[in-house]
Structures are given as structure tokens and as C-alpha cells.
Amino acid sequence: MRCSLPNPPPSNRLHKGEPGAGAANGAHVTAKSYRREWIGFTTMCLGLFMAILDIQIVATALPRIAQSLHTPLDELSWVQTAYLSAEVIAIAMSGRLTRALSTRWLFALATFTFSVMSLGCALSHDFVSLIVWRTLQGYAAGTVIPMVFAAGYKMFPTSLKQRAILIAGTVAMLAPTVGPFVGGYITEKLTWNWLFLLNIPIGLFATVVVIAFVQIDEADRSAWWTIDVPAFVALSVSLASFQALLKVAPPDHWVAVRDALLLAVTLGGGFVFVRRCLGNHEPLVDLTPLRHAGFAVACVYNFVLGVGLFGSLYVLPLFLGFVRFHSPLEIGVIMTVMGVSQLLAAPFATIADRRLPAQMVVFIGFALFGAGAIANAFETPRSDFSDLLWPQILRGAALLFCILPITNVALDSLPAEALSNASGVLNFMRNIGGAVGIGLVDTIINVRPPAIGKHLVDLMVAGDAKTAAFVGLPVDMLRGVDVSRADPSDVKFVTPIIERAAATVAFNEAWVLIGSMLLVSLLLVPLLRRSSAGAGDAPGPALERLAYDVSPAAP
Numbered sequence: 001m002r003c004s005l006p007n008p009p010p011s012n013r014l015h016k017g018e019p020g021a022g023a024a025n026g027a028h029v030t031a032k033s034y035r036r037e038w039i040g041f042t043t044m045c046l047g048l049f050m051a052i053l054d055i056q057i058v059a060t061a062l063p064r065i066a067q068s069l070h071t072p073l074d075e076l077s078w079v080q081t082a083y084l085s086a087e088v089i090a091i092a093m094s095g096r097l098t099r100a101l102s103t104r105w106l107f108a109l110a111t112f113t114f115s116v117m118s119l120g121c122a123l124s125h126d127f128v129s130l131i132v133w134r135t136l137q138g139y140a141a142g143t144v145i146p147m148v149f150a151a152g153y154k155m156f157p158t159s160l161k162q163r164a165i166l167i168a169g170t171v172a173m174l175a176p177t178v179g180p181f182v183g184g185y186i187t188e189k190l191t192w193n194w195l196f197l198l199n200i201p202i203g204l205f206a207t208v209v210v211i212a213f214v215q216i217d218e219a220d221r222s223a224w225w226t227i228d229v230p231a232f233v234a235l236s237v238s239l240a241s242f243q244a245l246l247k248v249a250p251p252d253h254w255v256a257v258r259d260a261l262l263l264a265v266t267l268g269g270g271f272v273f274v275r276r277c278l279g280n281h282e283p284l285v286d287l288t289p290l291r292h293a294g295f296a297v298a299c300v301y302n303f304v305l306g307v308g309l310f311g312s313l314y315v316l317p318l319f320l321g322f323v324r325f326h327s328p329l330e331i332g333v334i335m336t337v338m339g340v341s342q343l344l345a346a347p348f349a350t351i352a353d354r355r356l357p358a359q360m361v362v363f364i365g366f367a368l369f370g371a372g373a374i375a376n377a378f379e380t381p382r383s384d385f386s387d388l389l390w391p392q393i394l395r396g397a398a399l400l401f402c403i404l405p406i407t408n409v410a411l412d413s414l415p416a417e418a419l420s421n422a423s424g425v426l427n428f429m430r431n432i433g434g435a436v437g438i439g440l441v442d443t444i445i446n447v448r449p450p451a452i453g454k455h456l457v458d459l460m461v462a463g464d465a466k467t468a469a470f471v472g473l474p475v476d477m478l479r480g481v482d483v484s485r486a487d488p489s490d491v492k493f494v495t496p497i498i499e500r501a502a503a504t505v506a507f508n509e510a511w512v513l514i515g516s517m518l519l520v521s522l523l524l525v526p527l528l529r530r531s532s533a534g535a536g537d538a539p540g541p542a543l544e545r546l547a548y549d550v551s552p553a554a555p
Helices: 021-025 032-068 078-101 103-122 127-155 158-189 199-213 221-226 229-248 257-279 293-322 328-355 358-378 385-411 416-447 449-461 465-471 488-527 539-547
Strands: none
Touching (some): 032 078, 293 385, 328 358
């Protein structure tokens, strides 16, 4: 992932509105004069919508997938972490692959692959095969997303670039808004398999149209020889080992031999990856921007944001499905609140980013996001839409207040040729944070409930009225009872109620973890430094910087 973008092929056609274009053809640039390019670009945006949507629509169907494939809760997170981890690797490879294949052929190959892998997901009859197909699907999606915004810059003259980026940004914002409802509706009215089957005609359509209408650059075959295969392997092994470690280590209390081996592989792979990226002339990921303090702090914030964003999108549907027993459509309706809130808050976030210091905007964003997470930590087994409304509004409204200033701080002082690589590093950190966040949340909600359940029973035996009210049982039901000698019918009645209450407490602890990480990150706000004041940013330059990193605005 080097800093330079592929050079466009030699052409006698000068972009109207570009320097020298007026003298060459004397025409005024219009959108109609780029009709072919608009067809190709809007089709690429359709592929972008499909790739971003796939995280959201699958989230609402997780409980139904678990039921259909007979998957225990402690394995369910693989559906999302496999996708995210593959996206991380794809982001690292996307720049080099674009040079090697050209934008047109890489995008066509990625959307075609996404369609085929979606078919594999839909036809999966066991959990292992679903995860294999889901991983390959994530790799294709991670290749698609970065190309769309770069294409908007390379396909159009200066006067039309902002329109192109606005279209792509709107698509990226729309996907998380409609995603939960669409996913819930499809799963409810059809089956979860159709979440993947619907990708196939869209992906094949995008593949054909992009091949026919997109011509941005030419393939550079020599780029294949610059791919750092050992770094690629090291990154892949490190991420896979880390996800496995988060799964198996907590039940072992981190003392088993396999835990030590997985930790060693994770650290060793990460060390090899970083060492090669720093020492290679053509690194897989150019890490040199991390030498800038502002960029490094922005990457830390992106990591924390990934933990909060993807962690919250994972834990909420599980609570609604396994504790509240909601249908996929009901889950989708409830989760739509966050997407709508994000969409409505977007204009205010943009204004704040232009007029306020970056530190203040970041503080507002992360404080709101953290508050929204902590507010969710007061759930009871009976919490529902009204109880979850304001926490979701806070998190949705906060998202762009987090993303915009971080992006500007990170990219503001970098030269134009370095933006593509630097944005790739930012996305890289956010996706890794997402995988870590889901892993940490998954550990809490799977490991903690047995101990919590025992503690709840002890409190009820002692006659604690608050605990009885939380669990939903009469205070006298277990007071003074010897549980070991209790009537089997009473135990059978009480056990599922206690288990739901224990699961709720575990979900609350997960929300506390997410919120605490977001709020603790506020200590780094004074370290954020922006080379130019946000208040002086013209709309054009602000859009140009944001374009390289706007896609992660969609969870």
C-alpha cells in the first residue's frame, strides 16, 4: 500500500474544466458530457452500498442464523469477525492490487467474487462452511470499498469531483440507515439465506456495467512482483491467531498451553508484519505516517472507535434476540434508530468540524458515544425499544463527530500523494479495533453468565429485594431456600429466568467496557494537533480529505 495512486492511461481527451482543457476544446464542463463516466461510477456506488450493507443486515439475523445452524452463542461472533479481519487484509492489499489489475478489472473481479461467495454463504448447511465463505466475502468487500472514492477523483474533473464524492458519501451513509430494517424484513419474511442471495444479481450487474463503462487506468503487471508475500502471510496468521485466542483463552483463564502458543503466534506474526513494513522498500502497508504524532493519535482514536462501533453493533442484536426473544424484523426496527440518528446529525457534525477546534469536536463525539454505551449498561431483562431509544440516538449522533475531525487531523498535513496510503492505515486500524471489540464483547457475554447467575441466586436466597425485582421473581421465592435440596420443578421454572437475568448483566458489563474505552480515550484529546484550523476549511478541500476515509462512516 504505497502512497501513490495508479497513473491514468495516455488519452487525447482532456477533462473539461481541467487546466488546459478549455483551450483544447473550448467546451464548458457539464455532467452530461461525462454520461459514460457517471454510469460507471454510480454502478460502482451500488457495489459500495452492497459491501457496506452486508455487515448491518447480517447483524440483525445473527440469532436466527444461530438457531438455523445449531450454533452456540460463543461461536456466533465468527460471522462478523471473519468478515472484518478479511477486510483488514484486503485494505492492506487494495492499493497494490489496483496497480496490478487496474481499477476496472479489480472492481469487476471483487464484485464477481463477492457474488460467488454470497452464494456460498446462502448454501451453507453448517457453521464452518458459512465462516469460510464469509471470510472470502469480506476480502472481496474490503477491496471494493476503497476503490470507489479514489475512482470519483480519477474519473471526473475538479468541478464534478465534489458531486461524485457527495453521491458516494450519501450511499455510504444510507446503507447503515436502511440496513437493519432490510435485514430484519428479509430474514422475517423469507429466510436468512436470502440476505446473501440478493447480493448475487446486484454483484453480477455491477460487474458487467463496470467492465463496459469504467476506464480509469491501465494494469501494471510489474506491481505483482512488489507484493510483500511474507508480510501478507504474517498479517493473516497474526489476525487469525488473535481471534482464536480471544475465543479459547478466557474459559482457560489464560493459563493453558494452547493460549500461550496462540499468543506467541499472534505477537510473532505482528512483529514480522511491522518489521517488514518498516524495512521494505515496497511495504505492504506504508507505516511511515505514524511518525507524525497527530496521525498516530488519530489512529489510536480510530482503533477505539472501531471497538465501540462494531462492538455495539454486535452486542445489541444478541441482547434483543437471546434475552428479549425478538424476531429479526423487530430487531431491525429497533436498530434503525442509530442509523437515522447518524443521518440526521450529519449536517451538524459537518458544521462543527468546520467551525470548532478538532479537539472540541472529538471530545463531543467520543463523550456522546461513550455516554450512549454507558446508558445501555442499565438494561434489565425487560428493557425494550423505549429503554434503548436514547442510547442509540446518542451513539448515532456521535459517529460523524468522531470520524470527521479524526480524518482531518490525520490527513490535513499530508501531501496529496500520501492520502490514499494514510487513509488505508486509518481504515486498517478501525477494522482491527472492530475485530478486537467484538472479541472482547464476545468473551464477556460467554464467560461471565455462570458466575453472575450463581451470585444472583445467592443474593435472592439472602432475600435481596432489588435483585429479585431485577430478575423478575417474588422476593420470597428463594429466600432461605437450600438450592441443593430444592424441588426439581421449582428449579426447572426458575433456571431460565435466572439465566436471562445473568445474561443481561453480562451484556451490561460489555456495554460498560465499550463505554469506558471511549471515555478513557478522551485523555488523548490534548494530543490532537491540526496543522490548519477547521474554521478556515473551504468545502472543497474538506471534502477531498474526507473522501479518502468517508466509507467507514457506515458501520
